[in-house]
Amino acid sequence: MTDLIQYLFNGLVAGSIFAIAAVGISLVYSVLRLVNFAAGDFLTLGAFITYYFSVTLELNFVLSILISMLAGMGISWFLELVLWRKLRRNKAGTLALFLVATGVALMLRPVIQYLFGTQVRKFNVDILKTYDFFGARIAHTQLIVLIFATASIITIALFMAKARIGKDMRAYANNPSLAAVSGINVDRVVVATWLISGALGSLAGVFQGLVQGQFNNAMGESLLLSFFAAVVLGTIGDAYGALLGGLLLGLFMELSQLGIFFGGVPSNYKPVVAFAALVLVLLFKPEGIFGYRARKV
Amino acid sequence: MKAKRSIFAVGITAAMVFSSLPANAAGVDLKIGTIHPLTGGNADYGIGLTTAAEFAAESVTKAMKKAKVAGSCKIVASEDDQATPALAVEAATKLVKSNKVHAIVGPLTSGSTVSAAQSVTVPNNVVMIATAASSPDITKFKDKDLLFRTYPSDAFQGKVIVAALIKAIGKGLTINIGARNDSFGTALANVVTNEWVKAGGDIGRKILWNPENATFDSEAKAVTEGDPDAWVIIDFPDTFAKVGPALVRTGKWDAKKTFFTEAMYDEAVIETIGVDIMAGARGTAAKSIGVKSDSWKAKRKAAKPDTKETFVDASGYDATALLCLAAIHAKSTKASDISKSLRAVSGSNGGKNIPWTKMKAAIKAAAAGKDFAYQGAWTTAKFDENGDSSGALFRVFSIDANGKLSSKDGEDVRF
Numbered sequence: 020m021t022d023l024i025q026y027l028f029n030g031l032v033a034g035s036i037f038a039i040a041a042v043g044i045s046l047v048y049s050v051l052r053l054v055n056f057a058a059g060d061f062l063t064l065g066a067f068i069t070y071y072f073s074v075t076l077e078l079n080f081v082l083s084i085l086i087s088m089l090a091g092m093g094i095s096w097f098l099e100l101v102l103w104r105k106l107r108r109n110k111a112g113t114l115a116l117f118l119v120a121t122g123v124a125l126m127l128r129p130v131i132q133y134l135f136g137t138q139v140r141k142f143n144v145d146i147l148k149t150y151d152f153f154g155a156r157i158a159h160t161q162l163i164v165l166i167f168a169t170a171s172i173i174t175i176a177l178f179m180a181k182a183r184i185g186k187d188m189r190a191y192a193n194n195p196s197l198a199a200v201s202g203i204n205v206d207r208v209v210v211a212t213w214l215i216s217g218a219l220g221s222l223a224g225v226f227q228g229l230v231q232g233q234f235n236n237a238m239g240e241s242l243l244l245s246f247f248a249a250v251v252l253g254t255i256g257d258a259y260g261a262l263l264g265g266l267l268l269g270l271f272m273e274l275s276q277l278g279i280f281f282g283g284v285p286s287n288y289k290p291v292v293a294f295a296a297l298v299l300v301l302l303f304k305p306e307g308i309f310g311y312r313a314r315k316v
Numbered sequence: 317m318k319a320k321r322s323i324f325a326v327g328i329t330a331a332m333v334f335s336s337l338p339a340n341a342a343g344v345d346l347k348i349g350t351i352h353p354l355t356g357g358n359a360d361y362g363i364g365l366t367t368a369a370e371f372a373a374e375s376v377t378k379a380m381k382k383a384k385v386a387g388s389c390k391i392v393a394s395e396d397d398q399a400t401p402a403l404a405v406e407a408a409t410k411l412v413k414s415n416k417v418h419a420i421v422g423p424l425t426s427g428s429t430v431s432a433a434q435s436v437t438v439p440n441n442v443v444m445i446a447t448a449a450s451s452p453d454i455t456k457f458k459d460k461d462l463l464f465r466t467y468p469s470d471a472f473q474g475k476v477i478v479a480a481l482i483k484a485i486g487k488g489l490t491i492n493i494g495a496r497n498d499s500f501g502t503a504l505a506n507v508v509t510n511e512w513v514k515a516g517g518d519i520g521r522k523i524l525w526n527p528e529n530a531t532f533d534s535e536a537k538a539v540t541e542g543d544p545d546a547w548v549i550i551d552f553p554d555t556f557a558k559v560g561p562a563l564v565r566t567g568k569w570d571a572k573k574t575f576f577t578e579a580m581y582d583e584a585v586i587e588t589i590g591v592d593i594m595a596g597a598r599g600t601a602a603k604s605i606g607v608k609s610d611s612w613k614a615k616r617k618a619a620k621p622d623t624k625e626t627f628v629d630a631s632g633y634d635a636t637a638l639l640c641l642a643a644i645h646a647k648s649t650k651a652s653d654i655s656k657s658l659r660a661v662s663g664s665n666g667g668k669n670i671p672w673t674k675m676k677a678a679i680k681a682a683a684a685g686k687d688f689a690y691q692g693a694w695t696t697a698k699f700d701e702n703g704d705s706s707g708a709l710f711r712v713f714s715i716d717a718n719g720k721l722s723s724k725d726g727e728d729v730r731f
Contacts, residue, residue: 029533036530137355137398139557139588146561147592158533158565230531232561233588235356235554237398241528273534286535287497287524 021154026273028152032161032230034269035168040223040242041249041261042175043216049192049256050212051103053116057124058220058246059239060131065091065221066228066238067135074143084225088218095217098123099210124240132236139233146232160229168226172262175219179258184211192256245293252297254307263308271296343387346643348373348636349411351404351422351432352447354396357554360584360624362424365447365632366394367623369421371616372636379675380644385683389640392417397428399552401498404428408436408444418649420444421635425552426451426500433463441651443658445635448628450578450602451503455702461655466631466638466695468602468708468731470500474507476600476710476729477575478515481546484598485573489545490518494535494559496551497524504550504577520544527555536562540569547574553585560593571715572596581627581713583721591719603709603728604630604694607671612693634692637672638662641690645682657682663689663698707731 040062047055065087072083102123106116148159179185184207191198191208199205227242228234245268253264275284275292284292304310350369352362369391376389393415395407404423411417420437422444423429429449437444438459446454446465455469481491493508495501502524509519520542525535536559539547547569551559556579563569571594578601580586586594604627606612612630639654641661646653659665661678667688670678681688689698697707708731713723 025537026534029531029537032533033530132355137357137359139357139554141557147564149565149567156537156565156567158562161533227530231558233557237356237400242530245530269530276534276538283538285524286529286538287526289529289534290526 022277024153025155026277027270028155028157028161028165030270030273031266032165032168032269033273034266035165035172036223036226036230036265037242037245037249037269038172038262038265039168039175039219039226040246041253041265042172042258043219043223044246045250045253045256045258045261046188046192046212047216048250049258050188050208051107051116052113053103053120054113054247055216056117056120056243057127058216059241059243060124060127061091061095061217061220062224062227062239062242063131063234063236064094064127064239065224066234067131067140067224067236068221069225069228070140070142071135074140080142080144084222087221087225091217091219091221092214093217095213095220096210099213103213104206104209128236128240135236137236139235140228141233142228144229146229160232164226164229171219171222175215176259176262178215184208188212189258245290248293248297252300252307254309257307257309260307260309267296267308268293343385344643344647344649345387346389346419346640346649347392347415347417348390348419348421348639349415349417350391350394350632351397351407351411351420351428352394352424352632353399354394356398356400357552357557357585357588358399358424358579360582361448361626361628362396362399362422363623364626364629365422365424367620368616368629368632369447369636370394371619372633373640374619375633375675376637376640376679379679383676383679383683385644385679387644389636389643391421391636397423397432399423399425399428399554401427401431404432405435408432408442412436412440412442417442418643418651419639419654421632421639422447424448426454426503427498429454429463429465430457430499433457433459438462443639443651443654445639445658447631447635449500451499452507453499453503455704459703461703462651464635464638464655464658464699464703466635466692466705467628468697468705468710470504470507472708472731473577473600473602473710474504474511475731476712477508477548477577478511479729480598480600480712480727481512481517481548481575482515484575485546488516488518490520490542491546491548492521492523492539492542492544493519493548493550494523494525494539495549496555497526501550505548508548508550525555525559527552532559532562533565535559536566536569539563540566543568545573549574549576551576552579553582553589556580557589560589564593570596575599578602578627580715581721583719584624586715586719586721591717594715594719595717596715598712598714600710600712601627603627603711605697605707605709605730606630606634606693606695607691608673609693612672628694630692630694634672634690634694637675637678637692638690641678641682644679645685647685658703659699660687661690663696664700669696 068087249265253260397404576599581601642657646657
C-alpha cells in the first residue's frame with residue numbers, strides 16, 4: 020500500500036507538469052496548426068527567469084514566478100508579432116512552421132546559455148524536507164507543485180469551458196473558417212493562445228525546477244518528447260485531452276515500477292512503458308483518448 | 317675549370333646542409349581538434365582538459381623549434397559536446413569535415429567517445445585519444461586501431477571500489493548499486509557487480525536511471541529498498557544533483573555508507589550538489605601515474621593562470637603530446653601511420669624513457685624514427701593492443717562534513 024501511494028504521488032507530480040506543458044503545446048497546435056518545438060525551451064527560460072528574480076535579486080518567490088510567466092507571455096507575443104503572424108499571412112505550411120519552430124528552439128538555447136550560463140541552479144527552497152503519509156515520503160516541494168499544478172489545471176479547464184476567449188479558442192480550433200465568419204476576432208484568439216502557452220511554459224519550468232531540486236539549461240529540451248507524447252495520448256489539438264494525457268503519462272511511467280507489474284519494470288525502461296502505453300492507446304483509439312471530439316468536427 | 321669547382325662547392329655545401337637536417341626535414345603539420353564539455357555540469361573537467369591540450373601543443377611547438385624539427389602541431393579548434401553523445405557526434409563531424417583535423421583529443425565521457433568514434437572518426441579514418449572515458453566497453457570497440465585513451469578503464473576502477481568496500485564494511489554483505497543508464501554507468505555497474513559477487517557479496521538492487529528523467533524519486537525509492545549494507549553510486553554531477561536530494565528524501569539513504577566514482581572528486585561539484593547531501597561519502601578516482609606531476613601543474617598554472625585545476629587535466633596534455641610525437645615519428649599525418657607510431661612513442665615497442673620535461677629530446681628521438689617510452693605528466697603507461705592505458709593508480713577519497721576532499725597515499729591501489 021505504501022509503495023502504491025508513493026508511486027501514485029510521484030506519478031501525479033510528474034504527470035501534472037507534463038499536463039501543464041502539454042496543454043500549451045496542444046492549444047498552439049489546435050489554433051495555429053503549429054508544432055511548437057520551442058516549448059521545452061520556454062520551460063527552461065521560465066525556470067531561469069524565476070531563479071534570476073528570486074535568487075539573484077532576492078525578490079519574493081511567488082512574485083518571481085509571476086514575472087517569469089509575464090516574460091514567457093511577452094516573448095511569445097513578440098514572436099507572434101514578428102514571426103508567426105507573417106508566416107501565417109504568407110500561407111506557410113505545417114512543415115515550414117515546424118521547421119521555423121525548431122529554428123526558434125535552436126536559437127533560444129544559446130541565448131539562454133549566454134544569459135544564464137550552464138551551471139546547475141536551484142531555487143531558495145528546502146528540497147530535502149518531507150512529510151510522512153501512510154509510510155510514503157512526500158517531498159515538501161512536490162506537494163507544493165502538486166497543489167499548485169492541480170489548481171492551474173482546474174483553472175485552465177474552467178477557462179476553456181467558461182471564459183469567452185476560451186470558448187472562442189475552442190470554436191476557432193474546431194473550425195477556423197466558421198469561427199471567422201461568425202464574428203470571432205481571430206487575431207485576438209491567436210494572441211490569447213500564445214499568451215496562455217507562454218505563461219504555462221514558464222509555470223511548468225518553475226514546477227519542474229522545484230521537483231528536480233536543481234536544473235540546468237538542458238532541462239526543457241530533455242522533456243520535450245514526453246510533452247509531445249502527452250499531447251498525442253490525449254488527442255492532438257485537444258486541450259482537455261492534453262491535460263489528461265499528461266497525467267496518464269506520468270502515472271504510467273511511475274506506477275510501472277510497482278512490484279505487481281512483473282516485479283516492477285526497471286526504471287530505465289520508464290520511457291519505454293510510456294511509449295508502449297501510447298502505442299496501445301493509439302492502436303484502439305488512433306486519434307487519442309479524446310479522439311471522438313476530433314471525429315465530430 | 318672554375319665553373320666545375322663552383323658546382324662542386326655548391327654540391328658539397330648542399331650535401332652538408334641536407335645531412336645536418338633531421339630526418340623529417342619536410343616536417344609534418346598536424347592539425348588536432350578537441351572535444352570536451354566546455355559548458356554544463358562537467359565543464360570544469362572539460363575546460364581543464366582543453367586548456368591542457370593547448371598547453372601541450374604550445375610546449376611541443378616550442379620544443380620542435382629548439383630541436384630544429386620542421387613542421388607544426390596545432391590545436392585548430394576546440395568543440396563543446398556538453399558530455400552529450402549527440403553533440404559529440406556533431407562536434408566530431410565539424411572537426412573532421414570542416415576543420416580537416418588529422419586527430420582528435422577527447423571526448424571526456426564514454427558515451428560521447430563511443431558515439432563520436434562509431435559515427436565519425438572511425439569511418440573517416442581519424443585517430444582519437446579519449447582523455448577521461450573509462451567504460452570497459454571501449455576496450456572491445458571495433459575501432460580499426462584508431463581509438464586510444466590515456467585514462468584507465470573502469471575494469472580497474474571496479475576492482476578498486478570493491479576493494480575499498482571490503483575494507484570499509486567487510487566481505488559477504490549486500491550492496492545496492494545506482495547508476496546512470498549510459499555506456500559509463502552500465503559498464504561500471506556490471507564490473508562492480510561481478511567483482512562484488514566474486515568476493516562473496518550480494519547485490520540487493522541494481523537500479524539504472526535515465527539522466528533525462530523528469531523526476532528521480534521513484535528511482536531513489538527503488539535504490540534504497542532492502543536495507544543494504546552500502547551503496548555504490550555511479551553518476552555524473554549534473555544528474556546526481558537531482559538524484560541526491562531524492563535519495564535524502566527517502567529517509568533510508570546514508571551518504572556515509574556510499575561510494576562514488578571520480579566524477580564527484582571535485583569540491584566545487586560537492587558544493588553544487590550540496591555538502592549536506594554529500595558529507596561523509598567516499599569514492600574512488602584515478603590518480604596520475606605520470607612523472608613530476610606537481611611540476612607540471614605549476615607550469616600549467618603559470619602558462620594558463622585563469623583555468624581552474626582538476627585532477628585529470630594532465631591527461632589532455634599527454635594525449636596531445638603523444639599525438640604530436642607520433643606524427644613526427646611517423647613523418648605522416650595519415651591515421652594508420654599515427655596509430656602505429658603512438659605505440660612506438662609510448663613504450664609499447666620498448667626503448668628508453670623520455671619524460672615530458674625533456675620534450676626536445678622526445679621530439680629528436682621521434683624525428684629520428686626511434687622507439688621510446690614517453691613519460692607523461694598523467695601517465696607513463698604504454699598503450700596495450702586495444703589502445704587502452706596498460707597501467708593505473710587509484711585513490712580512495714572521502715568527503716568531510718564541510719565538503720572537503722581527502723585521501724591517503726597509503727590507501728592508493730596500483731595496477
